[in-house]
Amino acid sequence: MRPSIPISVLVAIVQASPLQNSIKDDGQHPIKPSPPSSAPVSPIPSVGLGLWNSKPSDVPHAIASAFSSNYTHLDGAAAYNNEPSVGSALSDKHAPARHTYWLTSKLWNTMHKPVNVPKAFNKTLSDLNTTYLDLYLMHWPVAFLPDNPGRTIIDQDTSITDTWRAMETLASAYQASNGAYGAHYIGISNFSPRQIDEILKMCTICPYAHEFETHPYLQQQEFVNWHIEHDMKVIAYSPLANLNPTYKDVMPELPPILEDKFWVGAAQKKNVSVAQAVLGWNVQRGAIVIPKSVHAKRIEENLGALKVEFSEEELQDVQKEDKKIRFNNPSKDWGVELFEGLDGGSNRFVIEDEL
Numbered sequence: 001m002r003p004s005i006p007i008s009v010l011v012a013i014v015q016a017s018p019l020q021n022s023i024k025d026d027g028q029h030p031i032k033p034s035p036p037s038s039a040p041v042s043p044i045p046s047v048g049l050g051l052w053n054s055k056p057s058d059v060p061h062a063i064a065s066a067f068s069s070n071y072t073h074l075d076g077a078a079a080y081n082n083e084p085s086v087g088s089a090l091s092d093k094h095a096p097a098r099h100t101y102w103l104t105s106k107l108w109n110t111m112h113k114p115v116n117v118p119k120a121f122n123k124t125l126s127d128l129n130t131t132y133l134d135l136y137l138m139h140w141p142v143a144f145l146p147d148n149p150g151r152t153i154i155d156q157d158t159s160i161t162d163t164w165r166a167m168e169t170l171a172s173a174y175q176a177s178n179g180a181y182g183a184h185y186i187g188i189s190n191f192s193p194r195q196i197d198e199i200l201k202m203c204t205i206c207p208y209a210h211e212f213e214t215h216p217y218l219q220q221q222e223f224v225n226w227h228i229e230h231d232m233k234v235i236a237y238s239p240l241a242n243l244n245p246t247y248k249d250v251m252p253e254l255p256p257i258l259e260d261k262f263w264v265g266a267a268q269k270k271n272v273s274v275a276q277a278v279l280g281w282n283v284q285r286g287a288i289v290i291p292k293s294v295h296a297k298r299i300e301e302n303l304g305a306l307k308v309e310f311s312e313e314e315l316q317d318v319q320k321e322d323k324k325i326r327f328n329n330p331s332k333d334w335g336v337e338l339f340e341g342l343d344g345g346s347n348r349f350v351i352e353d354e355l
Contacts, residue, residue, distance in 0.1 A: 033131035033180035036099040040134060040184060041072055044102055044209065044233055046283050047303055048073030050290035052237070053246060056085035058294040063089040065296035067096055069303055075211075075235070075290040076128075077106035077139055078120060083127035091129045103128065104135040104235075106189060106211075107167070112143035112158045117166035121183070136170060136183035137211055138163060141195045142336055152334050160195060161202050168205045185209065187233075192340040193223070209233035214287065215241040216257060216278060217323040220343055221285070228286045236282050238327060239289040240275060247327040254325065262321050272308055273301055280308025281318055 049066040051059065051074065059082050063074065076086055083105070089095065090103075105128065111120035125131060143155035143163065167186045174182030185208035188199065200206060210227055214220050214236045227234045238244050241257040257263055258274045267277040275298070279289045283305055291302045310318065326344025331337060339345020 033177065035178045035180045036132070037097065038099045040099050040132075040179065041102045042134075042184075044135065044235070044288055045071075045073035046288050047071070047279070047305060048075045048102070048104075048288065048290040049299060050237065050292035051076040051082060051086060052080050052292050053244065054080070054082055054292060054294055056082045059085040060089040060092070061296070062294040062299065064092070064094070065299045067101075069296075069300040071299070071303065072100060073102040073104075073288075073290070075104045075237075077108070077137075078111075078124055078127075079106065079108045079139060083124060087127050087129040098130060102134040103130065104137065105133055106137040106139035107163070109140055109142050109144040110146045110148075112138075112155065112160075112163040113146070114158075114162055114166035116146065117163060118170065121170055131181050132174060132179060133183045135185045135187055135209060136167065137187045137189045137209070138167065140190045140338075141188070141192070142334060142338075154334070154336060160191075161198060164199055164203060168203070171205045187211065189235075189237075190338065192338070192342060192345065193226075194340055207232055209235050209288075211235035211237055211290075213238050213326060213328050214282070215239050216260075216263065216281065216318060216321055217241045217254070217325045218327075218343060219319065219322040219324075221319065221322075223342060224285060224287060234287045236287040236289050239279055239282050239287075239291055241278070242327055244292070244327070250327045251325055254323065260321075262317075266314070266318075270308060272304065275302060276304045276308055279305035281310055281315075284308070284310055284315075 049062065049071055054062055063086065066074070074086070076083060105124045107117060107120055111117060121136065138160065141160045143158040145153040145155045170183040171186045174184050186205060187207045187209035188196070189211040191210060196210070210232055214224060214234070215238060224234050242250070242254060243256055243258060257278060263274050263278055267274040270277060275291070279291060279302060282289050289305065293299050293302065324343040326339065329338060329344060331346065337346040341347065
């Protein structure tokens with residue numbers, strides 16, 4: 001086993017960054033980094049287990065089921081309020097070695113101030129019982145004022161570029177410590193094209209991936225193609241569309257995608273489950289899918305999406321089923337304009353550009 005790198009050394013590594021003031025964080029487990037025993041997973045696996053809406057009590061079984069089904073990708077976030085349970089599952093004696101699976105987490109809106117980014121990151125590391133992440137995402141392009149429990153107040157003084165510069169220090173720390181500490185890759189989530197441009201114009205370490213909602217009811221094919229052409233991974237959350245119970249009041253007249261006649265027929269034709277057909281379509285067009293489940297049978301079933309293939313004619317038929325419906329859009333609740341210029345988002349800037 002390689003020796004741990006002392007915290008003092010890591011502080012020196014990132015001396016010029018905001019990390020220097022937050023390596024030690026009261027109330028957290030001590031971080032004792034050591035380089036991975038082997039090369040970490042790369043690139044990001046095409047199918048992962050999504051942990052959104054998974055109750056802490058369900059997480060250990062779900063993760064154990066994923067590992068037993070040969071998953072090598074877990075997608076979580078601080079805002080999911082289950083990271084300590086995830087960390088317990090990853091510390092189980094039967095869990096695989098850390099370097100054998102990909103682990104993603106996300107920075108929540110209340111921690112966007114540059115001084116808070118490393119604090120949030122270290123809290124996540126502590127909760128997950130790890131010293132590095134394979135991918136750390138800016139969860140939303142929205143900064144909230146911290147220390148306002150129960151209230152959403154937009155921080156007008158912290159920009160997404162301010163936050164991104166702080167996230168770059170996490171990736172720099174990973175590189176400088178030979179993978180002992182930090183974020184192997186950093187990325188974004190729920191950004192609009194205009195917001196992506198803001199980041200790309202200033203980034204020194206640019207986004208490895210963009211996680212956003214996309215599924216057969218919200219295909220956003222042009223947006224997906226743009227990412228692939230620019231070598232930015234697309235991670236599709238809610239890849240089974242309105243199957244997520246969070247969306248039950250959004251377009252209730254639309255059938256759950258697993259009951260959609262088109263997809264039932266497509267699955268029967270290929271002799272696969274409807275979920276496998278839906279997920280397989282997304283994988284075939286280059287997206288990474290992270291379906292959420294806590295049921296062992298469904299977790300194993302979802303991995304079968306990797307064996308599904310569509311012909312060009314079938315792909316054209318799928319395009320005709322695009323409903324352009326976005327299920328996850330907190331714009332009104334937060335009082336901000338999200339997904340500008342995208343299907344199911346704000347058209348404010350598009351209209352202004354046309355005037």
